[in-house]
Every structure is written in C-alpha cells, then in structure tokens.
Amino acid sequence: xxGRGATRIMIGVNESTIRGYPHASISSRGAFEWVLxxxxxxNTSGFDLLFLHVQVPDEDGFDDMDSIYASPEDxxxxxxxxxxxxxxLLEYFVNRCHEVGVACQAWIKKGDPKEVICHEVKxxxxxxxxxxxxxxGPFQRVFVGTVSEFCQKHAECPVVTIKRSAEETPQDxxxx
Amino acid sequence: xxGRGATRIMIGVNESTIRGYPHASISSRGAFEWVLxxxxxxNTSGFDLLFLHVQVPDEDGFDDMDSIYASPEDxxxxxxxxxxxxxxLLEYFVNRCHEVGVACQAWIKKGDPKEVICHEVKxxxxxxxxxxxxxxGPFQRVFVGTVSEFCQKHAECPVVTIKRSAEETPQDxxxx
Numbered sequence: 080x081x082g083r084g085a086t087r088i089m090i091g092v093n094e095s096t097i098r099g100y101p102h103a104s105i106s107s108r109g110a111f112e113w114v115l116x117x118x119x120x121x122n123t124s125g126f127d128l129l130f131l132h133v134q135v136p137d138e139d140g141f142d143d144m145d146s147i148y149a150s151p152e153d154x155x156x157x158x159x160x161x162x163x164x165x166x167x168l169l170e171y172f173v174n175r176c177h178e179v180g181v182a183c184q185a186w187i188k189k190g191d192p193k194e195v196i197c198h199e200v201k202x203x204x205x206x207x208x209x210x211x212x213x214x215x216g217p218f219q220r221v222f223v224g225t226v227s228e229f230c231q232k233h234a235e236c237p238v239v240t241i242k243r244s245a246e247e248t249p250q251d252x253x254x255x
Numbered sequence: 256x257x258g259r260g261a262t263r264i265m266i267g268v269n270e271s272t273i274r275g276y277p278h279a280s281i282s283s284r285g286a287f288e289w290v291l292x293x294x295x296x297x298n299t300s301g302f303d304l305l306f307l308h309v310q311v312p313d314e315d316g317f318d319d320m321d322s323i324y325a326s327p328e329d330x331x332x333x334x335x336x337x338x339x340x341x342x343x344l345l346e347y348f349v350n351r352c353h354e355v356g357v358a359c360q361a362w363i364k365k366g367d368p369k370e371v372i373c374h375e376v377k378x379x380x381x382x383x384x385x386x387x388x389x390x391x392g393p394f395q396r397v398f399v400g401t402v403s404e405f406c407q408k409h410a411e412c413p414v415v416t417i418k419r420s421a422e423e424t425p426q427d428x429x430x431x
Contacts, residue, residue: 086293122298239415
C-alpha cells in the first residue's frame with residue numbers, strides 16, 4: 080500500500096493566547112501530537128505534514144498603540160515583526176518534525192483563518208485537514224465562533240478536529 | 256512512536272440502498288478504503304480496525320409484508336435472517352482486512368444509528384471514528400438527516416467524515 084506518494088496532512092496552527100509568541104497554542108500542539116502518535120506512528124516516511132498558520136490582521140491596532148510612525152520604514156518594520164512572530168511559531172513545529180524524522184512544509188498566510196484555511200485546502204489538496212479546537216460549550220461558542228465548525232462544513236477534504244483534553248484546559252476555557 | 260498499542264479506528268458501516276444485501280454501501284466502502292490507503296498504508300501492525308454496523312429496526316415492517324406469522328418460531332426466523340444480513344456485510348470488511356493483514360473486530364448493534372454509534376464510541380473509546388457520508392447538499396440533507404453531522408457534534412472522540420467521490424454518486428444522490 081506504500082509507493083503511491085505520502086499521505087499529506089495539513090495542520091492549522093496558531094499561537095497561544097495566554098503565553099504569547101512564540102508559543103504554540105494548547106490546541107495546536109494537541110492536534111500535532113495526535114497526528115504523530117495516532118496516525119504517523121512509526122511510519123514517518125508515509126506522511127508529509129503541512130503546517131499552515133493564518134495571521135489575523137490586527138483590526139484595532141492595539142498592539143501598535145505605543146508605536147510612532149514617522150516614515151514608510153516604520154510600517155515595514157511592523158510587517159517584519161509580524162512575520163518574525165509567525166516564523167517562530169512555525170519553527171516549533173518544523174523542529175519537532177525534524178526530530179521525529181517526518182517530512183514537513185510550513186507557511187504563513189494573512190486573513191480570516193476559516194476562509195484562508197478553506198482556500199489553502201482547495202489550492203494544496205491535502206488528504207486530511209487536522210485542526211485543534213478548544214472544545215467550548217455551545218454558550219461560549221456563540222461569542223467566539225469556531226474555525227473548526229466552518230471548515231468541517233466547507234473545506235474540500237476530510238477534516239478532523241482534536242479537542243483539548245480537560246486537564247489541559249486553562250481556567251478560562253476561551254484562552255488557549 | 257510504536258509500542259504504545261495500536262491506533263484503534265472505528266468505522267461505521269452500512270448496507271447499500273441500491274444493490275441490497277450483502278453489499279456494503281458506496282460510502283462505507285469509500286471510508287474503509289480511505290483508512291487503508293491514507294492512514295494505515297504499509298503500517299498494518301500499527302492499527303486495529305473496529306467495524307460497527309447498526310441495524311435499524313424495521314419501522315413499517317415493509318420487508319415482512321409477505322410473511323405469515325403463525326408461531327413464535329416465525330419471529331425467531333426473522334431475527335435470524337436479519338442477523339445473517341448484518342453478518343454478510345461485516346464479512347466483506349473482515350475479509351478485506353485479512354487480505355491486507357490488518358487486525359480487526361466487527362460487531363452489530365440494533366437501534367438508531369447516530370445514537371448507537373455515539374454510545375459505542377463511549378463504551379469502546381476508539382482513537383478515531385470514521386464515517387462515510389453521501390455528501391448531500393443542504394436541501395437533500397433536510398429530508399434525510401445525516402448520522403455524520405450528529406456524530407461530529409456528539410461522539411466523544413475525533414471524527415472524520417469521508418464523502419463519496421462525484422464519480423461514485425448514483426443518479427439519485429440519496430441512494431448509496
């Protein structure tokens with residue numbers, strides 16, 4: 080059953096809301112470890128992991144409140160800093176893959192995560208999309224919205240959602 | 256990464272609505288082949304496949320219109336026949352697993368498929384539940400209801416739904 084090309088698994092990853100860059104979120108790490116432990120197992124040559132990080136454009140500019148913009152160069156430095164953040168995040172996953180010996184690719188896109196993920200699935204055509212999720216109850220979900228629910232419905236490939244385990248859930252379950 | 260026990264994948268299977276027993280439905284076969292080709296691959300010792308077939312009690316008794324019931328024995332023979340049907344279905348999947356060399360178990364339950372599947376997930380605790388689905392549009396779905404949507408929400412393990420490919424869809428997409 081080998082030889083038909085590796086199974087390509089896309090994993091959507093994002094940063095922690097509680098520990099700040101460059102830490103991967105609890106649910107991203109959970110999704111990744113689930114793929115390694117339950118799917119890839121010892122068959123490292125049979126899989127190719129594709130990490131997609133979607134950066135959300137900073138709507139209210141809160142992060143940049145203390146910055147002073149005096150020249151076009153100042154804006155370039157922001158873009159550079161955002162890029163660095165995303166790169167640190169991806170570095171974590173690429174390093175782990177390298178340790179384990181599984182092939183991987185990782186890239187960053189900007190936009191609305193749910194739409195960008197579905198667009199990238201269409202473009203890249205993975206065999207499986209794996210997303211971590213916080214496992215929020217229906218009440219919390221109304222206010223937060225979930226990327227995974229949208230992708231379950233709209234992504235053009237099979238999708239599996241890995242919920243955080245109860246012992247890994249922070250005090251405020253909206254954090255990750 | 257091996258040695259922690261095989262990854263246990265539960266696959267919900269049902270019979271074809273167009274070809275009759277003992278033929279597996281298009282979507283069941285699709286889900287099974289996806290698991291073999293994309294997940295198990297050459298690592299047959301790393302996985303244990305668990306086939307669950309839920310038999311729906313015949314609500315309107317249409318299948319039994321031509322039967323005459325004269326003694327308790329007549330009812331026993333119906334139950335026996337139903338059981339045989341389910342066994343033929345499971346035999347298909349167990350035979351394929353045997354050919355490929357992957358460990359498996361298969362069993363039959365009676366009831367509402369979506370509820371029985373979620374109950375069996377709770378009892379058996381697989382690492383992943385795989386369901387085939389017909390890939391109906393929203394209009395068709397309203398009338399048919401989908402087991403996979405229910406299980407995505409309520410099953411206590413990760414769930415992946417494998418849609419039939421377009422070329423395998425029968426003329427009436429509600430058939431399977």
